[in-house]
Amino acid sequence: MRLIEQAWYHNHPIKWLLLPFNVLFYLLSALRRILFNLGILKQPSLDIPVVIVGNIGVGGNGKTPVVIYLIEQLKQRGLKVGVISRGYGGEKRNSPLLLTNETTAEQAGDEPVLIFKRCQVPVVVSSDRVAAVNLLISQGCNMVISDDGLQHYRLKRDVELVIVDGKRRFGNGWLLPAGPLREGVWRLKTVDKVIINSGLADVNEQHMSLKGNKLVNVHDGSVVAVADFIDQHGKDNVVNAMAGIGNPERFFISLHELGFSLGQKIPFVDHHHFCETDFGQFSSNAPLLMTEKDAVKCSGIAPQNSWYLPVEAHFDDNQGEQLIDLIITRCKNYGF
Template identity: 90%
Template sequence: MRLIEQGWYQNHPIKWLLLPFNILFYLLSTLRRILFNLGILKQPHLDIPVVIVGNIGVGGNGKTPVVVYLVEQLKQRGLKVGVISRGYGGVKRKSPLLLTDEVTAEEAGDEPVLIFKRCQVPVVVSGDRVASVNLLINQGCNIVISDDGLQHYRLKRDVELVIVDGKRRFGNGWLLPAGPLREGLWRLKTVDKVIINSGLADVNEQHMYLKGDKLINLHDGRIVSVDDFKDQHGKDSVVNAMAGIGNPERFFISLHELGFSLGQKIAFVDHHHFCETDFEQFGANTALLMTEKDAVKCAGIAPQNSWYLPVEAYFDENQGEQLIDLIITRCKNYGF
């Protein structure tokens, strides 16, 4: 864990050195929000509904599986869904990029490429989210899911969903950079749903968990159930694991819960740019397991015996259906 994250989640004294910068962050973010509330900064009109899937903290919280869930469920309702994302580093890309099979994770970011490959819907990456929505309108979409963007107040929104890591929650509860929060906890009272990824959900929060039951080979696309994979490799066999996500330990824990014994487990920083030398530390004869997010960047350079674990978002009882019903209800303003 990086030193700054130790300050956020483990009470390291580094947080006190960063505390003075919180005042500047608070003043700038508050001023910007006030300007939008007063109408001095404008929200451009958009002709289709927008659903924000965001968070108030930095780091991996499980937004992407929720985006995938919403896309698949809304498609089943007959809607033409599109997805927008800034993409990692995409703030530098002002001209919207419509993803195709040829666009790489290096060009668009790992999460947008994952969503495009998994859902097969139009996905646009740009720092200008309003322009991205307009491009999706031209593609025939009638509803847009925004992957992140809760604090992008220029983008009008019809539904706001906040995803929270149920294990780490809000860390020390401080704003950036002394804490992990982009906005104060007060913001949770203004959104439509707070969704807790694993962990315990409080009153007025909705519980969600991620589950994977199959492995896919990076090179030939073979799909094997987790149980069959363990049978083929021996129930007591050891596998290696790697993860370049916001909270790698969550992935390693999930593998333990699936019954895997981990030999080497290597955590990389979120959105790590992988190269061939990253894999030299893993034994060639031992299966290497990784996340789907990492797999979109590693197909050409990972060892042959590399597999990824796709996960799905699951909700307690009928809460998932209630979430979709909420979105559909808001869409009625657009003639749905």
């Protein structure tokens, strides 16, 4: 675990050295919010509804599976959904990039490529999210989901959803850089829904879990049910695992809960750019399991016996349907 994460989640004393920078971060972010609230900084109008799927902290909280869930459900309602993203981990760009089948994770970032490949909907990456929305409008989209962007106040929004890692929650509760938060916990009172990824949900929070029941070969796309994979390799046979996500341990725990016996398990930083030497750490005689987010970057360099675990967002009772109904109701002003 990186030293900064020890400060955020395990009370390492280095946080006190970073505390003075919190004041500067708070003042700058608060000033920006005030300028938008007063109308001094403008929020351009847009002709279609925008749903923000974001968080108040850094690191992977499970936003992408929620984005995929919303896309699939809204498509069933007859909507043409597009997705915008900053494209973290990809090339920095101001002009919008519309993803195609040839777009790589190095160009656009791993999460946008994952969403495009899984959902086959228009996806645009750009630091100018307003320009990205306008490009999606030109593609015929009538609803936009923003993967992250809660703090991008220039982008008008109709629904705000915040995803929280139920195990790590808000760490030490401090703002960056001494803590993991981009905005204070007070911000949760202003959003439409707070969705807890695993862990226990408090009052007014909605519980979600991520579940996967199949493995997909990184190279040829062949699919094997998890139960069959374990049977084929023997329950006592060891598999290796890697994860370059915000909380790699969550992935390793999920594999253990599925019944896998883990040998080597190597975490990488979020949005890690993989190279061939990364895979030299693993023994070649065991299958290598990874996340779908990592797989979009590894198809040309991972060992042949490499597999990824796609996961789906699952909500308790009928809360998923209620979430979709909220979005549709909020967007009726657009003629839905």
